[in-house]
Amino acid sequence: xxxxxxxWQTLRLTLALAASTTALLLxxxxxxxxxxxxxxxxxxxxxxxxxxxxxxxxxTVIGFYLLLAFSDSTAFGRFLIERLGLSLNFTFPxxxxxxxxxxxxxxxxPLQAGFRQLPRSLTEAAYMLGKSRLTTLWRVLLPNMKPxxxxxxxxxxxxxxxxxxxxLMLGGSLPGRTRVxxxxxxxxxxxxxxxxxxxxxxxxxxxxxxxxxxxxxxxKRAAARLS
Amino acid sequence: MIDFHLTKALHTAAxxxxxxVRLTLAPGELVALSGPSGAGKTTLLRLLAGLDRPESGFxxxxxxxxxxxxxxxxxxxxxxxxxxxFQDYALFPNMTVRENLAFAASGQPAAPQIVADLxxxxxxxxxxxxxxxxxxxxxxxxxxxxRALARRPRLLLLDEPLAALDLPTRxxxxxxxxxxxxxxxxxxxxxxxxxxxxxxxxxxxxxxELGQVRRVGPPLVPPAPATVAGRVLAVxxxxxxxxxxxxxxxxxxxxxxxxxxxxxxxxEIARTL
Numbered sequence: 138x139x140x141x142x143x144x145w146q147t148l149r150l151t152l153a154l155a156a157s158t159t160a161l162l163l164x165x166x167x168x169x170x171x172x173x174x175x176x177x178x179x180x181x182x183x184x185x186x187x188x189x190x191x192x193x194x195x196x197t198v199i200g201f202y203l204l205l206a207f208s209d210s211t212a213f214g215r216f217l218i219e220r221l222g223l224s225l226n227f228t229f230p231x232x233x234x235x236x237x238x239x240x241x242x243x244x245x246x247p248l249q250a251g252f253r254q255l256p257r258s259l260t261e262a263a264y265m266l267g268k269s270r271l272t273t274l275w276r277v278l279l280p281n282m283k284p285x286x287x288x289x290x291x292x293x294x295x296x297x298x299x300x301x302x303x304x305l306m307l308g309g310s311l312p313g314r315t316r317v318x319x320x321x322x323x324x325x326x327x328x329x330x331x332x333x334x335x336x337x338x339x340x341x342x343x344x345x346x347x348x349x350x351x352x353x354x355x356x357k358r359a360a361a362r363l364s
Numbered sequence: 365m366i367d368f369h370l371t372k373a374l375h376t377a378a379x380x381x382x383x384x385v386r387l388t389l390a391p392g393e394l395v396a397l398s399g400p401s402g403a404g405k406t407t408l409l410r411l412l413a414g415l416d417r418p419e420s421g422f423x424x425x426x427x428x429x430x431x432x433x434x435x436x437x438x439x440x441x442x443x444x445x446x447x448x449x450f451q452d453y454a455l456f457p458n459m460t461v462r463e464n465l466a467f468a469a470s471g472q473p474a475a476p477q478i479v480a481d482l483x484x485x486x487x488x489x490x491x492x493x494x495x496x497x498x499x500x501x502x503x504x505x506x507x508x509x510x511r512a513l514a515r516r517p518r519l520l521l522l523d524e525p526l527a528a529l530d531l532p533t534r535x536x537x538x539x540x541x542x543x544x545x546x547x548x549x550x551x552x553x554x555x556x557x558x559x560x561x562x563x564x565x566x567x568x569x570x571x572x573e574l575g576q577v578r579r580v581g582p583p584l585v586p587p588a589p590a591t592v593a594g595r596v597l598a599v600x601x602x603x604x605x606x607x608x609x610x611x612x613x614x615x616x617x618x619x620x621x622x623x624x625x626x627x628x629x630x631x632e633i634a635r636t637l
Contacts, residue, residue, distance in 0.1 A: 258454035
């Protein structure tokens with residue numbers, strides 16, 4: 138099988154997008170999940186619905202609205218472009234912002250479930266030992282929800298690998314900038330290069346399988362160790 | 365000296381009630397909280413610890429206001445120098461026994477020495493490298509007690525610490541608790557349902573019912589002795605013994621002895637109301 142000429146470039150871009158999305162969502166998703174798991178606010182269902190919207194919306198809808206938001210036809214877009222010098226449409230940072238929105242529930246939901254699963258007395262026991270919230274989170278809560286952390290990270294990574302409609306809307310198919318593997322497959326098939334489409338498709342199948350096997354293997358091991 | 369008057373809404377099986385307790389504890393006193401479930405025992409303990417917020421009243425410990433509704437004073441739970449033993453022990457599953465204690469003692473001078481002393485005192489040295497999941501209930505209880513002492517508190521709060529344990533373990537831990545209460549110069553509040561335990565440990569008992577104090581006073585001595593003598597009639601299969609009691613009746617118990625031996629049976633006193 139002949140590898141497409143820009144195979145490695147496309148693969149690097151795809152992995153870079155998935156890795157940066159996962160890293161940023163870990164940082165952004167943790168406080169969000171912690172807040173959602175612990176709040177007693179009546180607005181919680183509203184916040185949960187907002188976080189979960191990307192699960193049910195077609196990715197093209199997210200892509201479409203972000204495309205508008207980043208363009209100079211809206212006040213927000215003009216603010217980004219003129220004040221901050223950020224032209225996000227058809228760029229890597231643009232599709233990165235898009236995939237943060239798109240993959241948000243895949244990070245927040247497992248983390249929120251992870252926080253809820255921990256007995257409240259663990260947090261309270263740490264408080265009784267004079268520990269701050271941050272120390273409690275870092276030394277007690279997070280180490281006891283490693284499976285949830287891994288689950289969130291892996292699902293986010295894998296889900297971002299497979300993202301298509303949002304990237305197509307917001308990023309188009311610029312080689313080396315926004316052309317990720319899923320887009321490349323579509324392009325190659327359009328040009329009847331089935332062989333080259335197959336190279337990308339097979340890579341994604343292998344990657345997704347390896348990631349999921351790794352996840353389930355680790356989860357099983359972690360469960361055996363803690364019980 | 366601990367002086368408080370605390371109120372909070374309670375949701376009991378008999379409908380909404382108000383927990384309303386006013387009490388003064390002398391330094392070095394061991395007070396048992398007793399009463400039917402839903403009486404507000406755990407809630408009162410959590411109010412003292414600052415894990416729940418009272419609706420009104422005050423709480424002064426050794427002259428310092430931990431809570432005063434009128435003056436809008438509130439000391440967060442992290443800054444209250446007390447030890448708390450949870451009913452489910454709440455040991456940190458990711459840490460070994462030693463790490464649980466070290467985490468608790470960290471930030472104090474001579475923390476490693478404190479940890480070593482507590483391990484020794486509660487006979488945990490051999491269990492130090494184990495994680496909580498690999499310990500029995502009684503062992504977990506000892507770790508929880510050691511951890512609560514690691515910050516050298518003057519006030520110790522225990523939420524039914526021994527309820528889930530079998531009788532021999534419970535008796536051993538009661539003895540340990542009494543020693544520790546003395547040795548660490550503690551004021552202790554203990555929730556217990558067991559009249560024998562209360563009689564053995566407590567200076568005073570506070571009986572709660574539906575959020576109100578029903579009785580404060582010395583513990584009532586339970587009506588039956590805690591042990592009874594017997595003679596082993598036969599050794600049965602599976603570690604069981606057939607034992608004759610003084611009245612002539614025979615019972616089957618588990619244990620190790622030879623036929624004809626005189627043995628002492630521990631008697632668990634059923635809860636009297």
